[in-house]
Amino acid sequence: GQQVMQIPQYQHVQEGEDFTTYCNSSTTLSNIQWYKQRPGGHPVFLIQLVKSGEVKKQKRLTFQFGEAKKNSSLHITATQTTDVGTYFCAVGSYSGAGSYQLTFGKGTKLSVIP
């Protein structure tokens, strides 16, 4: 099935610093979604990207989809303590059994030092 690599696994930043997490695939993606999971919480949808080279912004968050649709990034400008959590990318993919499912990356756990 589809493998999607997400890096880094962990990131510790000082409050006010920027943060970026990357999601990489060896195959062309149809779509990519980003989720945030706060400690003790459940994943919350942030955005979906479907077009090559697409860039979307949500306040301090910037999402990009690569030109070849094989990678994506989430960038947070001037992190705040409210940004703490694990950020997941998720891609639609066919499994070996022909099932089309959402495959999640392992996530990047963000810690913000006040």
Next chain:
Amino acid sequence: KAGVTQTPRYLIKTRGQQVTLSCSPISGHRSVSWYQQTPGQGLQFLFEYFSETQRNKGNFPGRFSGRQFSNSRSEMNVSTLELGDSALYLCASSSGWQAATYEQYFGPGTRLTVT
């Protein structure tokens, strides 16, 4: 609109037992997906239902099963529990017919501990 609800929130079972978890999607959503989340394997897709039909199934043994009712509520069942089944089980609903291409709304999860 009320969010996705899952019951129970916490469960402790012993090996060999079976368990049933319940999920009520957002009103109007007909697609329900289930995921298993563990520290080691992360978030893994279990199955997806749309209008009472299982549309997709992940790579889990047959001990894991599910169903969806006419009111879109869904249940998943795990039989002959193993220690490795300890995990957070998350249910998600979406407004579209193919979960992988639509925004997923997750419930709070059921924390299952197998002893």
